[in-house]
Amino acid sequence: MDLKGKNVIIVGERDGVPGPAIETLVKSVGGTPALVQTQCFV
């Protein structure tokens, strides 16, 4: 998946991969986080 130059909506999960962790990865491949949220399903 090429995320370079793309706006990315990030929804993470507390006990899985949280939003900020995904944000770091998205930025590292040139994507722009447009929204970062973490959810807790319990």
Added chain:
Amino acid sequence: MVQHGSKPSREIQKDPETLKLIQSSLRSLNEAISYAPHQVMLGNIYPDTLSELESPWYENPTDSNSHKGPHGEIVGEEIFYGLIKGVDDFGLVSIEESFAKRSYSEIKKMGYLTGDLLQKIEGVPVSEIENRLQEDNVLPLRLGTGETIGFISTDYAEDPSLSPDILLENLTVKATATMALNSVLESNGVDPETIDYVIGSGEEAIGDRYNRGGGNLAKAVAEAAGCMQSTGADIKAFCCAPVHATVVGGSLITSGVFPNIAVIGGCSLAKLGMKFQGHLKKGIPIMEDVLVGFAILLGPDDQVSPVLRLDSVGRHTVAAGSVQQKIVEALVQTPLSKVGLKFQDIGKYATEMHNPEITDTAGSGNVPQTNYRLIAALAALNGEIEKGAESRDAFVKTHGMPGFSPTQGHVASAIPFLGHALDDLKRGNYQYSMFLAKGSLFLGRMTHMSDGESFILEKNH
């Protein structure tokens, strides 16, 4: 009470027919009692036994019809509404008079709630209930069958922080925490007057519009439970608060500030029926249908009770960030190395104990399993167990357990295993148990972070 959960109440507002669907999918009290995970909560079944029982557990009730166990008691709606009335100091709740009489006599039989609480369980004529329900700002109190048995109102309609639904939420918290505290005091033969300090660890927000979330449910519960020589305060940390509160309680004892402490947590009314749509879609019972409260007594070393190792406290620091490996390192690996233990020295880890039958059936995964696998992965990274699924699963089976807690927020975070851990450690089944909890701080929109804290309990030598 399920209709007053956050999700059900919103959906009922959109479509009133939803109420009937909910009512037709609720379990009876006996079904809730014989439900295997609830028997684990009561202490009648050990958590590991769940893996040997036929699933789904909701279709395979246990033989046990006991509503009591060494770790607690389940009561039905009749008693519960009476308890709400009994902890209501402002005349907010009214229940029908014949219902109130039955409730009073059942609560009296329980034998451990105070005379002051019992005295407040008085009813009103059914005509008064019918009249008041015509007014704005009055919320009906119904049984699972749909029968209305009372109402809750507010004494200050202009304040949204004191609306009937919020007051109901807070009174259910007070009722469950009071019942738990009195039950634990009685079963341990502890005089309520000897408790010096009560620490609240729930997620409720108590206060008026000028101090929403001002709190101190702890002192309200201390009063209702007859802990007359006590004061208290709340620790707010989302689901992680019970572990924070236990560590603070242990520290207050060790430093000599207060010798006898109770940590309490009331229920989470908002989370009733949180995943009811998923359950209805699958044609299975709505399993988020119970409210849970708990109480923990902490005191100086009695040479018998397991020891809270304050030198083992682990914390998810700000610097640890959001990467799971860093979080588990902070909560598990760092505290283990601080006290010179290895991953496998911990007999049982208590982490998020949510019952997977409630979450998995609604698409929210198996939370305890995810957490146990992370701990196993870290043990493998440290070379303490072999890499690969086989040794990971063996580690999870031995040092973890299936989830069994109702999805009641802070209640489900590690604490449900405490009664079992105390039994195990006293019997010498193992030497150490670790409790780790996480809190979803990001839900409040003040930070993207989550939180976590952990401690180790050790057999008393």
